[in-house]
Structure formats: C-alpha cells, structure tokens
Amino acid sequence: MKTKHGLVFLYLAALAATTATSGALGEDATKVSITYPFIQALSATDPAVRAHAAWALGTLGYLQPEVFHALKESVNDSDTSVSKSAQESLWTLEQIQNNSRTPIDPT
DSSP: HHHHHHHHHHHHHHHHHHHHSSTTTTTEEEHHHHHHHHHTTOOOOSSSHHHHHHHHHHHHOOOOHHHHHHHHTTOOSSSSHHHHHHHHHHHHHHHHHHHHHHOOOOO
8 A cells, every 4th residue: 555655645745846947937936836736636636646745745845825725724634644634744844934934925
C-alpha cells in the first residue's frame, strides 16, 4: 500500500513540475503553477491522493491565499488522514509566515 501512495505522490510531483513555468512570468506565476495541481488534487476521490496533496502543499511552503484556503477546507475532510495532513501543513505554513513576517493576503 505504501508503494501505491508513493506512486501517487510522484505523479503529483511530476504533474507540478510539468506545469511549472520557466520563471518568465515571474516568481508568483511559477508558485501558482506549481501549487495548482496539488490544490486540485485535494478534490480527488482517493483519500490517499488528497492526503499527499495536503502534505505537499505544506512542504512546498508557498504562502499563497489559495493554498491557505484549500487547506482550511481540507481540515474538515471526512478522512482523518486528509484532515490531519491539512492541519499539519497549515501549521507549517503558519510557522513559515511567522518567521518571514510575510503577510497573507486574505482574498
């Protein structure tokens, strides 16, 4: 079962890498393109995919309103592994935010 989960994560990582821009559109565009597949994966039917996506968003560490919003919604997921991953990722991002003193635009 862990192998299947690892493959799911690798798929998500590959998807994120292929959608990332070269930076020509600027750093913010690159961050959005990297996080987008993971945000979308939070709506997958498979809870393992949702849990890995939540974990990945915290690991990436991008302080984007879209990421915070998606993770906050995932805290209420019916699957406890997804909810826990979302909570842990939110905590991680809040720590990054507190250490960098970067405000999050709530829009």
